[in-house]
Amino acid sequence: MKNIILPPKDVSQNGFRAKIEEIQERLMKAQNDSEADLLAEAMESLQTSFEELCVAEEEMCIQNEELIAVNQKLHAEHRRYLELFDLAPDGYLVTDLDGTIQEANLAAATLLNIHREFLVGKPVLIFITLTPRLRD
Numbered sequence: 073m074k075n076i077i078l079p080p081k082d083v084s085q086n087g088f089r090a091k092i093e094e095i096q097e098r099l100m101k102a103q104n105d106s107e108a109d110l111l112a113e114a115m116e117s118l119q120t121s122f123e124e125l126c127v128a129e130e131e132m133c134i135q136n137e138e139l140i141a142v143n144q145k146l147h148a149e150h151r152r153y154l155e156l157f158d159l160a161p162d163g164y165l166v167t168d169l170d171g172t173i174q175e176a177n178l179a180a181a182t183l184l185n186i187h188r189e190f191l192v193g194k195p196v197l198i199f200i201t202l203t204p205r206l207r208d
Contacts (some may be wrong), residue, residue, distance in 0.1 A: 088122045104150045 095118060099111045157164065163180030165173050176184075176191040184191065184199055 076080070092122065093119055117187075164194060165191070167196050 092115070093204070095111065095115050099115055138193070159178050160177055160179060163183045164175075164177045165180050167173055167174035173191050173194050173196055176188045181188040181191060
């Protein structure tokens with residue numbers, strides 16, 4: 073009857089180490105069996121897979137730390153942009169291609185005498201008066 077090697081339930085490094093040690097013990101017991109070569113090959117394969125997994129885990133940790141740092145920089149730049157936009161002395165409206173207001177700064181809301189919340193989503197044309205100019 074062949075021994076079936078099951079993957080460890082604990083996928084942490086300690087879980088893999090325990091499984092490797094278990095296989096090594098079984099290999100020692102099966103030295104005289106015909107399964108010794110198969111177990112040795114399986115052991116080598118498992119050890120290689122474990123080492124690759126450890127390297128991949130370390131790389132992912134490094135990538136995660138880099139992503140966290142980039143995310144923090146992005147949030148800081150976003151806050152800076154919002155402060156510059158909101159506190160600009162001139163009125164600014166950000167519109168989409170159809171002329172619908174997406175953002176408005178405090179100066180624009182003051183000039184139009186409307187709260188910013190009520191500007192967003194409105195067409196910019198409703199705030200522009202089209203009066204004919206007299207020519208000399």
